[in-house]
Amino acid sequence: MKTPLFTDSKQSTPMSPAPTMPIRKQYDRQVKSIQHDVLKMGALVEKSCWFAHQALFEGNIAVIEQLSRQDKQIDRLYRQIEVDCLQLIALQSPVATDLRLIGALMQLIRDLERIGDYAEDLAEFAVKLVPYERPSYFADIEQMSFATRSMLSLSLVALTDLDAEKGLLIKQRDDEVDDAYDRIYRYLAREQSISGSAEPLLLLMLAIRSIERMADHATNIGRRVAYIVTGHR
Numbered sequence: 001m002k003t004p005l006f007t008d009s010k011q012s013t014p015m016s017p018a019p020t021m022p023i024r025k026q027y028d029r030q031v032k033s034i035q036h037d038v039l040k041m042g043a044l045v046e047k048s049c050w051f052a053h054q055a056l057f058e059g060n061i062a063v064i065e066q067l068s069r070q071d072k073q074i075d076r077l078y079r080q081i082e083v084d085c086l087q088l089i090a091l092q093s094p095v096a097t098d099l100r101l102i103g104a105l106m107q108l109i110r111d112l113e114r115i116g117d118y119a120e121d122l123a124e125f126a127v128k129l130v131p132y133e134r135p136s137y138f139a140d141i142e143q144m145s146f147a148t149r150s151m152l153s154l155s156l157v158a159l160t161d162l163d164a165e166k167g168l169l170i171k172q173r174d175d176e177v178d179d180a181y182d183r184i185y186r187y188l189a190r191e192q193s194i195s196g197s198a199e200p201l202l203l204l205m206l207a208i209r210s211i212e213r214m215a216d217h218a219t220n221i222g223r224r225v226a227y228i229v230t231g232h233r
Contacts, residue, residue: 027092031101034084038105038112041077042156044070045116049149049214052119055126056207057142064123074116081109100231104224108159111217111224115152118210118217125203125210132200137187141208144180147173148215155221164229170222177215184208 051067054060085106088094094102151173158166188205227233 027088027094027098030084030088030092031098034081034088034102034105037077037081037084038109039156039160041074041081041109041112042159044074044077045112045119046149046152046156048074048116048119049152052122052126053142053145053149055123056129057138057145059126059130061127061130064127067120067123071116071120074113078109078113082106097231101228104228108221108224111220115214115217118214121210122207125207129200129203135187135200135204137184140180140184140187141204141211144177144184144208144211147177147180148211148218151177151215151218152221155218155225158222158225162225162229164226167222167225167229170219174215174219177212181208181212 048067048070051063051070054063055067085102089099089102092098151170154166154173155170157163158170185205185208188201188208191201223233
């Protein structure tokens with residue numbers, strides 16, 4: 001929007017630009033910095049999910065130490081972004097559309113942080129599952145993990161591009177993950193040939209629940225992107 005030109009009755013020369021312009025530019029720079037940090041956090045979470053997948057389905061336990069270090073980075077970024085958003089609200093008095101963006105980003109980073117936590121949980125389950133034989137339906141759980149990771153990737157693309165259509169598309173994939181969760185849960189619930197410890201069965205129950213919750217949070221991210229763009233929930 002161009003700055004209006006005001007004139008007085010004696011001369012037609014335009015007045016100086018409104019003094020609020022530098023403040024707006026400063027605000028825009030701060031918002032872009034926050035958006036950059038959110039995307040950085042998203043990339044770290046996506047990598048954590050890949051580490052968790054490697055640990056659980058490929059038996060690569062060596063990645064767990066990297067995942068743990070990375071989770072600390074994610075937590076630090078989460079706290080930093082939250083503080084930056086609150087300071088921006090307090091010091092810049094943003095208008096309604098700006099508040100929509102900032103508020104959605106604050107909720108969105110909570111979804112990312114929770115996905116990172118679930119990824120760390122999956123890595124812990126992987127360590128405990130090492131001594132046990134993999135059941136026949138383990139491939140179904142792996143496919144469920146692949147689908148969830150693809151949802152997270154799509155949600156981050158939607159966030160990068162601020163694409164509402166891509167953001168809403170994630171919900172369709174979440175239905176697929178929910179169906180897989182229900183199917184695998186029935187396998188586990190009907191298991192009657194338990195010999196020895198019930199620990200692997202309990203761990204797999206926890207694993208599919210964690211993956212299902214990761215998918216839910218990825219869906220939330222997509223919806224928040226759509227809200228940022230359209231203003232509709």
